[in-house]
Amino acid sequence: MRNRFLSAMLLSLFAVPAFAKLQVFACEPEWGALVQELAADKVDVSVATTAFQDVHQIDAKPSLIARVRKADLLVCTGAELEVGWLPQLIRQSGNNKVADGPGNFLAATQITTLEKPAQLDRAAGDVHPEGNPHFQLDPNRVLKIATGLAARLAQLDAANAATYQQRLADFTARWQAAIKRWESRAAPLKGRKILVQHVSWVYLNTWLGLEQIGALEPKPGVPPTSAHLSSLISTAKDENAYAIISAAYQDQKPAKWLSERTGVPVVVLPYTVGGDAGAKDLFGLFDSTIDKLLGAAK
Amino acid sequence: MTLEGLDISILGPAMLAGVIVLSTHVPLGRQVLARGIIFIDLAIAQIAAMGVIAAQFVGVDEHGVGVQIAAALAALAGAALLAWTDRRWPKMQEPFIGTLFVLAATGGLLLLANNPQGGEHLKDLLVGQILWVSYGQLIPAAILSAVLLVIIWLRQGRLAGVLFYALFALAITVSVQLVGVYLVFASLIVPALATSNLSGRRQLTAAYVVGGAGYAAGLVLSAVFDLPSGAMIVWTLAISALAAQLLPAVRDQRAQQVQ
Numbered sequence: 001m002r003n004r005f006l007s008a009m010l011l012s013l014f015a016v017p018a019f020a021k022l023q024v025f026a027c028e029p030e031w032g033a034l035v036q037e038l039a040a041d042k043v044d045v046s047v048a049t050t051a052f053q054d055v056h057q058i059d060a061k062p063s064l065i066a067r068v069r070k071a072d073l074l075v076c077t078g079a080e081l082e083v084g085w086l087p088q089l090i091r092q093s094g095n096n097k098v099a100d101g102p103g104n105f106l107a108a109t110q111i112t113t114l115e116k117p118a119q120l121d122r123a124a125g126d127v128h129p130e131g132n133p134h135f136q137l138d139p140n141r142v143l144k145i146a147t148g149l150a151a152r153l154a155q156l157d158a159a160n161a162a163t164y165q166q167r168l169a170d171f172t173a174r175w176q177a178a179i180k181r182w183e184s185r186a187a188p189l190k191g192r193k194i195l196v197q198h199v200s201w202v203y204l205n206t207w208l209g210l211e212q213i214g215a216l217e218p219k220p221g222v223p224p225t226s227a228h229l230s231s232l233i234s235t236a237k238d239e240n241a242y243a244i245i246s247a248a249y250q251d252q253k254p255a256k257w258l259s260e261r262t263g264v265p266v267v268v269l270p271y272t273v274g275g276d277a278g279a280k281d282l283f284g285l286f287d288s289t290i291d292k293l294l295g296a297a298k
Numbered sequence: 299m300t301l302e303g304l305d306i307s308i309l310g311p312a313m314l315a316g317v318i319v320l321s322t323h324v325p326l327g328r329q330v331l332a333r334g335i336i337f338i339d340l341a342i343a344q345i346a347a348m349g350v351i352a353a354q355f356v357g358v359d360e361h362g363v364g365v366q367i368a369a370a371l372a373a374l375a376g377a378a379l380l381a382w383t384d385r386r387w388p389k390m391q392e393p394f395i396g397t398l399f400v401l402a403a404t405g406g407l408l409l410l411a412n413n414p415q416g417g418e419h420l421k422d423l424l425v426g427q428i429l430w431v432s433y434g435q436l437i438p439a440a441i442l443s444a445v446l447l448v449i450i451w452l453r454q455g456r457l458a459g460v461l462f463y464a465l466f467a468l469a470i471t472v473s474v475q476l477v478g479v480y481l482v483f484a485s486l487i488v489p490a491l492a493t494s495n496l497s498g499r500r501q502l503t504a505a506y507v508v509g510g511a512g513y514a515a516g517l518v519l520s521a522v523f524d525l526p527s528g529a530m531i532v533w534t535l536a537i538s539a540l541a542a543q544l545l546p547a548v549r550d551q552r553a554q555q556v557q
Contacts, residue, residue: 059526060429062303062517069308088430092308225411 022157025068027076028055029273030136031107033282035075037171038150042160051275052249057084068093073156078106079113079133102155108133110148111141114202136272138203139179139286146171178283186290192242197255201245213239216254236262243296247271267296303521312527315431316513319473319485322443324505325450326466327490329457335391339482341399342467343474345376348406355409369471377467381460428477429527439472484532485509492539512538
């Protein structure tokens with residue numbers, strides 16, 4: 001009797017992995033939110049960064065390595081955005097499941113990126129060979145990524161495949177309706193001229209038809225020159241700029257400086273999920289972004 | 299509080315990196331403190347970083363051994379310059395070091411301003427994070443540290459002029475890439491400071507114990523409280539140094555010196 005009890009206990013120990021939830025490690029909040037939309041309580045999601053962090057560089061904490069170690073699926077942006085820390089993190093975790101193959105999902109592989117250099121000529125500027133990685137603010141690309149991600153979830157967790165496909169269908173319907181709503185609300189923004197703090201808004205601009213006429217810090221990490229700033233002030237005045245766009249995680253000093261000299265208002269956008277009170281999920285992120293852009297007109 | 303990061307395979311390489319850095323920095327730190335030039339490590343690290351940027355400027359590949367050679371050469375050139383100023387104007391050494399530090403830091407910015415490749419990754423090249431250390435990185439660092447230790451041992455700890463500055467430059471160039479500039483500074487200064495009232499072998503042993511305890515406690519606490527490891531270790535090194543003052547062995551010696 002006792003033996004049977006013990007062997008049942010042992011069996012149940014081995015049986016646990018079959019019921020264990022898929023462990024997902026998301027590099028950025030937007031992909032954590034997308035996994036949440038597609039999988040809800042079928043998976044455990046752990047997000048590495050917050051909306052108030054610069055995801056180019058993060059501080060190394062032991063828990064990050066531990067979380068990657070137990071992950072079944074890694075959902076990150078790719079296109080070299082996390083090049084400063086993700087390779088080290090995967091290497092230190094020693095988790096081959098997520099190093100490449102099905103356990104490694106890079107959103108950039110699902111879409112075409114903008115600003116991808118036609119040829120790799122390193123003299124042409126600060127070149128990202130895989131294009132601009134800040135594509136979370138284009139809802140059409142987000143939908144493509146969602147489709148690819150749902151398929152990947154189904155592949156890794158066949159038991160819940162039907163749930164993922166059904167939730168994707170539901171998400172797609174709601175998302176497409178939302179895109180129509182956002183596009184009609186944002187129609188007045190078309191052709192408006194904006195200045196940006198960093199060049200990380202190209203996808204939003206392309207989607208909404210905003211025209212970027214200048215950037216405060218065209219090279220990340222390198223302070224702008226005085227000639228650049230004075231030309232920016234005259235551009236802003238001459239071309240009747242609509243707003244200066246800054247992200248929640250950025251220091252707003254440069255944007256405020258330019259605003260004081262030109263009278264053009266600063267608009268701080270959430271940039272990703274969690275970047276402001278409204279951006280609680282992916283839908284809220286776009287609602288809030290468009291609200292704030294429209295608010296600058298008043 | 300979380301225990302998931304409390305894993306020897308996560309913290310092990312970091313601890314080993316700490317031991318390697320301490321092995322050379324404890325004896326060098328005594329000299330730095332004795333000479334009163336405590337900011338020399340920051341200056342050398344910044345000069346090495348500027349060497350990397352300059353190498354990039356003339357077309358050396360961002361990855362690979364060329365960068366390491368550029369960093370080491372720049373650090374050695376900076377060390378040679380400082381050895382010369384030390385001989386020429388010994389009373390002015392600290393201001394020279396400070397001036398060299400800001401020149402190297404801003405020189406890098408000036409070089410990057412017109413560098414078409416920009417420099418977002420370059421500037422971080424010499425700023426290591428202790429948790430990202432791999433065994434592959436530790437092997438060359440361990441070999442170089444062993445060579446430096448043999449030289450220090452052969453000279454019985456008495457390092458003069460150019461030899462001191464050259465050894466120091468090489469040790470810093472390696473350690474900054476492993477653990478970052480905050481930990482390099484703390485590893486160099488804090489154990490030496492905590493044991494400044496001891497001398498000879500006793501001081502060396504006590505400084506190693508203070509440093510080792512600081513690294514071990516910092517790694518464990520950063521795992522338990524889920525905090526960045528490098529910053530945590532700087533604080534536990536300081537706490538370890540303070541705790542050492544409670545030991546009679548350290549205190550008695552101090553009392554004797556005061557008398």
